[in-house]
Amino acid sequence: MNVDPADLIACPQCDALYRATHLPDGKRATCVRCGTVLISPRERSFLHVVAFSFTGMILMIGAIFFPFLEISTRGLSHESSIFGVAMAFSDGWIAPLAFFVLSMIVALPIFRFVALIYTLWPLANGKPAWKHAATMFRLAEESQPWAMAEIFIIGTAVALVKLGGLAKVSLGPAFWAFCVLIIVIALKNSFVSKWTIWDAIERK
Template identity: 30%
Template sequence: MTPPRTTLPGDAAPPAGMIACHDCDLLLVRPAHTARLCCPRCEARLDSGSRHSPEASLALVVAGLIVLCIANLYPVVGLDANGVRSATTLVGCATTLMHQDMTLIGLLVLFTAIAVPTFELCTQLYLLLPLNLGYRPPGFALLMRLIRTVHPWGMVEVFLLGTLVALVKLAHLARVEPGIGLWSFFALILLMAANASRFDPVLLWERYAACRPLR
C-alpha cells in the first residue's frame, strides 16, 4: 500500500484546505480559525498572514521607491582635497568606472545596486497596488517568479560596505563628506530588509485568488 504523501513535489501548490510548511514542506490541514499555527515537524510558524498584510508591504515599497529616487539623485560622497571639491552620485561612480577601462565592474554596480532594486520595487508596486484595490494584475505568476529569481542579485549593502571601506582609507588623503545619497542608501537597505521579511508569496496568492480579473 502506498503511504500518504506528506511533502509537495517541486513548486506544486498545496491542495485546497491544506497548507504546506515553508521550511520542511510538510502538508497540514488548514484550520478554520486564524489561531497560532506551528509546523509539528520543524516548529516553523505558519500563520504569518495575520501579521504581514499586503497593505503594509505596499507602504514599504512606496517608501523604498521614494528613498531610491533620492539616493540616486543626490551625491553619495563628496571629497575636498586641497580646496578641490568633487561629489558624485552612484550612476556617476559607475560611469567613471566604465570610462577608466573597468566596464565590467561599472556594469555590475549599475546592475546590482540600481537596476535590480529598481526592478524589484517597481514590480512589487505593480503587483501590490491592484491587489490592494481588489484587482488581479496581469502577468502575476510570471512576475512572482521573476522577483524570486532576481532578488539574490540585489546587493546594495555590499556596495555600501565597499564605499565605507573606501571612505575610511580616503580620510587620510582628503576631507570626506558623506552625501544625502549615502544616508538614503542606508535607509533603502532597512526598508528593503523589512519588505523582504514581510514578502509572503502564499498570502499574495490567496489575495490574488480573492480578487477579480482586471478588464
C-alpha cells in the first residue's frame, strides 16, 4: 500500500516505522520493539511547556549574575558568579573558553526556552503557529545535546566534594537556582510530545 510519509512516525531509538494517530489526552503510544514513548499528549501541555520555559529563563538569568559560591581558607575568601568566572578567561589565547562556557551553560538553554515559547505560545492560545515556528522548534531540538546546564551542575557537585577537604565552601543563590532549573527542565520535558507539537504546527 502507498502510505503518505506525513502519516508515519519513526522511533527515535530503533527507527521502527508506525502509522501515526491522534490519541486522547493522557494516553501514550510506545514502540513495540524498544518501548520508547512516541506520542504522549497531555491536557494543556503546550501551556505548561510555555510556563516552565518562562520560569527557566528567569532562573537562568538570575543564576548568571548572582553569587554562585564562596571559597574561604586561611582567612581569605573569594566569591564568584558564573559570569565572573567566564570573564576571568576573556583575555589572551584562552578567550574562546569564556565564549564556550557562556554558550553551553547559559546561551543555548536560554535559546531553547525562547524557541519553545515562540513555537508554542500561539498554539497554546488556539491560534495559528507563527512564521518560522517549525524552524525554531527544529533548532531547539537539535541544540538540546549541547545545552549543558544539567551537566554543569553535576560537575560542580563533584568539584565541591574535592574542595570540601581543602577549603570552606559556601553555596550562593545561583547554585540553588541551577538546582531548581534542573527540576524545571525535567518537568518541562515531561510535557513535551514532539509528534504532537509537529502535528499542531502543520495543522495550524
